[in-house]
Amino acid sequence: MTARAHKPGVLCAGRVYADLLFYDMPRLPSLGTEVFADGLQICPGGGAFITAAYLSALGRQAELATGLSFGPLSGVMIEQISAAGVGTEMCKLTTDTGPQLTVAMTGGDDRAFLTKRAGPSALLPDAGQVGGMGHLHVGELHTLAEHPELIGFARETGMSISSDCGWEDTLPADAAALIAQLDLFLPSATEMQRLQAAGLSATPAPLTVVKQGGDGAMAVARGEGQVQVPAEPRDVVDATGAGDAFNAGFLDAWLGGASLRDCLHAGNACGGAAIAAVGGIGGAKLIAPLPEPQQARY
Template sequence: MTEPAPANRYDVMVVGEYYYDLIFTDLPTLPRLGADIWAKSFDDLPGASYTTALALTRLGLKAGWWCGFGTDIFSRMVLDEVRREGIDEGLFQWHDGPLRRVSAAFSFQHDRGFISYVDEHDSDPKAHDVAAARPRVLMLQGFSRNAERLALINGARQAGVLVCGECQHLDFGIEAEGVVDVLQALDIFVPNETEAVQFTGTADAETALEVLAQHVRTVVIKRGANGAIAIHDGRRYTVPAPKVEVVDTTGAGDSFNAGLIYGVLHGAPFEEALRYAVICGSLSTTDYGGRALPHEADLLAHVSQDGKERQAR
């Protein structure tokens, strides 16, 4: 008699590091050498892949986060928030020593910059780690073109796991060795507009989308206040963003990714899943540092209202 397949332990396995963000806002100008710039507002909170894990958790998905933590104060502050928010700790990697990852963000209404420091970068999990986690989706933060990343993706897909990857400020482009191999192994690729243009060396997001879609079945380009464009199974999609009062864009891309995954895992048609993503990304900008990441009820209420408004047009 055949044994039944084991149930999924996680809906999503997030692979990516934490950063502790120091966020300076209401700045009179960009920071520059020789000038003492005073922010009118300041906040501090966990960021990077913490935001993705939190966004998924708030949407009611079981998210496991592969991330290393040390004995330093920044690790402890992130862990305090993890436990307060009820994020699963089952995939955490523990280090006997400091593992500081800090970013100072200077944030404006429609974009932001960072100055960052890291003691040590995390290693990717292996295919057997993914098999043990039994996720439905593997969410890879950042882009790596090494053999280990490619083996991880291929191993996950062979186990029936959907693999979603993003970009994040690369110092190489699509022409670099190994990049196309990784792209072709992914199920979904979700860069933002700036990243997509720089990555492909094209003039605009529309051209970048066409280039990337030659290698990945599903490409989604996040365009901030302009919503998103995508190509899925050869068909092109455009979804506008709802109008919101933008306070801070930090974490918007992570919230967007969570909304897209939520839609995919709930069996929504692709265009509807893309709409979930745009709504989640937009709602997250209404407070500082991703504090407005929507809960499932917030998303569904906005989806319902959006549907009524579209029917009335």
């Protein structure tokens, strides 16, 4: 038996994009101007996939449950998802919605995204497909609002459940009620400030972990106070996916029964690896060798 076989797996739901990642830019573009980038990558992206890829690099089984809509980029995207060790047996390849694509631009420690959504953000697998899965992670609050049935599915199948927040111009009307049903909520500091400005409490979930970038992260458990852990200083190569990588490190430790302080250290380590390499999962190779590619099936 491998170490991976002894760990409960994580099912990740949320949109998966074909990322056109422009990097080595002098600045982010503004209207009426043109900027030239020295680097370009074409790779899978989206919070659900990035978290799954880092979980796989940490030796934990990770599966996606979503629609994959990449248009003419489908072949290379599916190949890269498989090469990252992420399972796709609970995915569906969709061809009638057009490509789901993000143009990501990174300059220094800042970045910007332009995205087209297409296809379903999550798929509800059959209960019999999730054997060995101990946790459901939702890549963004918008997916949870589109598919609130994910919460009941997790409970019925014995999985704990977490969600990132993700950026949205408009918060879901039922955001507070959705977050309250999670076991773990993982917003960034900026997202948390916005939620509080909208009237949510500082502890919207039983366990709330606030990612603070270069300042580290803070965990707040209801009735147990808060724990703060600073991040180790790192030079920023590309901040794309750092929060999603943090999620993987924190979840892997949390599911293993580690203390909140150790979970925060693990999250910070993955986030630090992410910013040290180009691309959403570029830092995964800095944590551990990726597993052998597995066959993608639909």
